[in-house]
Amino acid sequence: MNDTPIKNKAGLTEEQFLQSYDASRYERPSVTVDMLIFTVADEQEQNYRKLSPKSLQLLLVKRGDHPFMGQWALPGGFVSPDESLEEAALRELQTETNIDDIYLEQLYTWGEVDRDPRTRVISTSYMALVDSEKLEVKAGDDADDAKWFRIEDRWLRESKTATATGTVTEKWVELRLWNEAEELSATLKITRTVNGRTVREDREIVESRQIAFDHARIIQYALERLRGKIEYTDIAFALMPELFTLSELQQVYEVILGKELLAAAFRRKVADKVIETNQYRKHAGHRPSKYYRFNPEWT
Known part of the structure; x- marks a missing residue:
């Protein structure tokens, strides 16, 4: 067995390389987590002979500081250097909404350069289905308020164009979130580009009303994933x-x-x-x- 340490082109062993490594050589983006907490809740039913109708709802928090102060956002926050993404997600969820002890499933990572006006931010989103009756939602120190919003999206129109190597399909969708006090909305354009065997999908926020950051497209994407997962997993039984x-x-x-x-x-x-x-x-x-x-x- 050869115990001779492996050296790089500069003649350094791995131990020597790590000791001399300068982490400031590369600019570091900030990392955040965002949580999509869905529930299905009973609505009022006038006819006692019928089952109470239900609505899909999403938990949002009202931002208490700039940017987007006073607008509604997904619960979330910055990841500390000494914690994992999941640990940060659970900590931020408890801090902003007083919810803990729930299972979060990683959904997607969002890394567009200009998605946050403060600095370069990469965010990993998490999703969960919960029984809202077992939770006592209350805004924490980092938020002005935390509330459930009924949620729905609907397709507005679609166009499809043939290209030399495939197709470009553009779909416009309206996202609505509302409760007894407020209504939020956004219009998004989803572009699906097929180029040979390569498929690319992009989401653009055309207009957003009272939904902070790029959270409208995160929410709409999560809705699509939720519909897909309910077809082939047991995720619905969490409700x-x-x-x-x-x-x-x-x-x-x-x-x-x-x-x-x-x-x-x-x-x-x-x-x-x-x-x-x-x-x-x-x-x-x-x-x-x-x-x-x-x-x-x-x-």
């Missing part, structure tokens, strides 16, 4: 209590996907994800419905 009816589960799928589903087809789709119990939901105005629970062994 469900231990026992639930299939009708209640179907409502959650429908509000996230933004469309109605056929009951028979839906039940076939989730059959391996649920376990039937011998308990029933009994409620005035409703026929008894059998309770199910999540099957952690589903494949």
Whole structure:
């Protein structure tokens, strides 16, 4: 076995190289984390015989300082040198909203040069689905307020152009977030460029009203990912209590996907994800419905 230390072109071993390494040779961008905390909440239903309708909601915080002071943003903040991205995400979530002990899934990293007017900032976004009834949301020291906003997006128009090597498709989408006190919105253009075997997708904020930074495009991208993940993962069950009816589960799928589903087809789709119990939901105005629970062994 050869124990001779490997040296680089300058004649330095790895230990010598690290001892003399000057980290200031390269300018360092700041790193932040942003959290997308989704929930599905019950709305008021006048007819007691029907299940309460549900809405998809997102947690936002009102900025208490410049830039974008007074506008709404995703909970988040800067990463310290001595913590991981996930540790920073959980710390910032607790600091800004008093929420902790939830599972966050890394979504995407955003690195456009001019996305933050303060300095060069690279941000990693995280996503979670939570049961809002189990959380007590309260703005922390870094935010003026923290609230749930109902959320939806809709396609406005689309154009497709053929090129010599592929196609360029442009889609315009409107994003809306609202609650009893405020309404926020943004218009985005999504450009999908196919060049041979290479596919590139870019998101541009055409207009943003009361949504800070570039968070409108992060939110809209997360909506698309959420719809995709609910089709092939068990992410929806993070919103469900231990026992639930299939009708209640179907409502959650429908509000996230933004469309109605056929009951028979839906039940076939989730059959391996649920376990039937011998308990029933009994409620005035409703026929008894059998309770199910999540099957952690589903494949």
